[in-house]
Amino acid sequence: SIALCADLRTVPVAMEADFPVLEAAYRKARTKPGERVLVNLEGRLALRPSMAPSQPPRPTLVVERLVGIWPGQRCPRPSK
Numbered sequence: 001s002i003a004l005c006a007d008l009r010t011v012p013v014a015m016e017a018d019f020p021v022l023e024a025a026y027r028k029a030r031t032k033p034g035e036r037v038l039v040n041l042e043g044r045l046a047l048r049p050s051m052a053p054s055q056p057p058r059p060t061l062v063v064e065r066l067v068g069i070w071p072g073q074r075c076p077r078p079s080k
Contacts, residue, residue, distance in 0.1 A: 002061055003036070005075035011061050014048055018063040029071040038073040043065050 003010045013019060022041065029037050041063055048060035 011059055014062045016062060017064055021066045022063045025066055025069045028071045038070040038075065039042045053071050
């Protein structure tokens with residue numbers, strides 16, 4: 001899953017398109033499993049089937065291109 005900086009919503013990441021590139025970069029950048037790492041990417045939210053039986057489709061991030069990854073950084077504070 002990934003937390004979106006725009007609204008701090010957490011969504012699953014589809015295992016398609018450029019997912020393998022994101023996963024490899026994350027594994028290289030993190031120091032421990034589950035660690036949050038700031039990434040910049042191009043992608044879109046698309047409805048995908050839920051992993052839970054009998055649940056409706058849910059918004060899922062489809063990674064189209066990894067732009068950059070910044071270990072140790074956090075989402076910038078939103079401007080008001």
